[in-house]
Amino acid sequence: xxxxxxxxxxxxxxxxxxxxxxxxxxxxxxxxxxxxxxxxxxxxxxxxxxxxxxxxxxxxxxxxxxxxxxxxxxxxxxxxxxxxxxxxxxxxxxxxxxxxxxxxxxxxxxxxxxxxxxxxxxxxxxxxxxxxxxxxxxxxxxxxxxxxxxxxxxxxxxxxxxxxxxxxxxxxxxxxxxxxxxxxxxxxxxxxxxxxxxxxxxxxxxxxxxxxxxxxxxxxxxxxxxxxxxxxxxxxxxxxxxxxxxxxxxxxxxxxxxxxxxxxxxxxxxxxxxxxxxxxxxxxxxxxxxxxxxxxxxxxxxxxxxxxxxxxxxxxxxxxxxxxxxxxxxxxxxxxxxxxxxxxxxxxxxxxxxxxxxxxxxxxxxxxxxxxxxxxxxxxxxxxxxxxxxxxxxxxxxxxxxxxxxxxxxxxxxxxxxxxxxxxx
Numbered sequence: 001x002x003x004x005x006x007x008x009x010x011x012x013x014x015x016x017x018x019x020x021x022x023x024x025x026x027x028x029x030x031x032x033x034x035x036x037x038x039x040x041x042x043x044x045x046x047x048x049x050x051x052x053x054x055x056x057x058x059x060x061x062x063x064x065x066x067x068x069x070x071x072x073x074x075x076x077x078x079x080x081x082x083x084x085x086x087x088x089x090x091x092x093x094x095x096x097x098x099x100x101x102x103x104x105x106x107x108x109x110x111x112x113x114x115x116x117x118x119x120x121x122x123x124x125x126x127x128x129x130x131x132x133x134x135x136x137x138x139x140x141x142x143x144x145x146x147x148x149x150x151x152x153x154x155x156x157x158x159x160x161x162x163x164x165x166x167x168x169x170x171x172x173x174x175x176x177x178x179x180x181x182x183x184x185x186x187x188x189x190x191x192x193x194x195x196x197x198x199x200x201x202x203x204x205x206x207x208x209x210x211x212x213x214x215x216x217x218x219x220x221x222x223x224x225x226x227x228x229x230x231x232x233x234x235x236x237x238x239x240x241x242x243x244x245x246x247x248x249x250x251x252x253x254x255x256x257x258x259x260x261x262x263x264x265x266x267x268x269x270x271x272x273x274x275x276x277x278x279x280x281x282x283x284x285x286x287x288x289x290x291x292x293x294x295x296x297x298x299x300x301x302x303x304x305x306x307x308x309x310x311x312x313x314x315x316x317x318x319x320x321x322x323x324x325x326x327x328x329x330x331x332x333x334x335x336x337x338x339x340x341x342x343x344x345x346x347x348x349x350x351x352x353x354x355x356x357x358x359x360x361x362x363x364x365x366x367x368x369x370x371x372x373x374x375x376x377x378x379x380x381x382x383x384x385x386x387x388x389x390x391x392x393x394x395x396x397x398x399x400x401x402x403x404x405x406x407x408x409x410x411x412x413x414x415x416x417x418x419x420x421x422x423x424x425x
Contacts, residue, residue, distance in 0.1 A: 073145035121148035128152035146178035167208035175229030288323035292342040307337025319346030
């Protein structure tokens with residue numbers, strides 16, 4: 001029969017065996033995130049200081065342009081996040097079919113990869129991997145590499161929760177660091193801002209997490225990507241890139257992006273997004289010349305200096321190419337003849353339809369941005385009224401003249417009669 005000491009030793013040894021046996025399981029669980037591997041016949045180029053480039057040497061003879069683009073991508077990403085000393089793998093596909101086969105190799109739940117997808121990223125640190133198609137199949141391979149490398153660098157800083165970072169923040173950072181938004185993306189966002197269709201944070205996140213959702217559709221996905229990039233740009237410009245990096249560091253500690261934002265800049269992402277939307281709308285209003293920050297005021301009076309009450313002044317925008325072209329701004333004078341109106345900037349016609357016997361008034365005015373202008377208007381008297389006034393004064397004079405003429409006529413007749421009578425005698 002085994003002694004107590006022997007039993008304790010057996011139990012201890014059993015626990016050690018069980019515990020040590022768990023280590024491989026823990027390691028395997030930590031590395032189950034799929035990372036594509038290059039096919040066995042791909043050639044490895046290690047000449048670049050920051051990247052291992054794998055490519056099919058039977059189909060690709062020169063990767064010089066890829067290496068140049070990769071170095072440019074490293075410089076741009078390192079300029080934002082700081083330099084790093086790990087090597088990222090780049091697997092270069094010669095065509096789209098090869099790109100799809102590399103991504104889906106040994107991937108149990110392979111997905112449909114659209115024809116327009118040309119680059120993807122996985123992993124972090126030394127495991128960081130970018131699969132990308134040849135430069136002749138991509139509009140800008142440098143920007144594509146910057147985009148994918150940004151994702152890898154962010155996850156490298158968040159080893160324990162890199163894949164927990166909200167999609168809108170991760171995608172927005174990649175878009176911002178890779179060079180910003182295209183003209184088409186900006187036009188789409190500006191159109192959405194004018195029609196009050198910009199997305200909330202939750203709407204962006206839903207669209208980015210469910211890109212194939214038939215309800216959301218590609219349009220909302222494109223909008224979410226573009227707006228996330230614009231939002232990061234707004235945050236960097238308002239609070240600085242160091243604040244953004246600190247937000248990442250705070251997220252690494254607690255996996256709560258709202259808390260990370262609050263601790264660094266005192267606002268939640270929703271509040272920042274609302275501020276960005278308001279700022280964009282204000283910029284568009286100014287650009288469209290629909291921002292009425294300019295002011296014109298003054299008095300309307302007659303030539304005698306008397307104020308004219310209830311007189312309407314019409315300012316019509318004549319700024320060609322502006323959304324406000326042809327828009328009419330209206331002001332009415334009070335009992336003191338005073339008016340006050342806010343306008344856009346640019347050129348205007350000024351029209352006053354004269355009331356109570358006053359002539360109409362037409363002129364032009366041009367306002368600079370934020371200008372305040374005193375603009376008094378003097379109306380002339382109607383000619384018809386002046387003519388009537390003069391006619392009424394001359395009526396008595398005309399009667400006198402007619403009477404004198406009658407007397408002269410009578411005198412002439414008498415004179416002729418006298419002469420005729422004397423001749424008869």
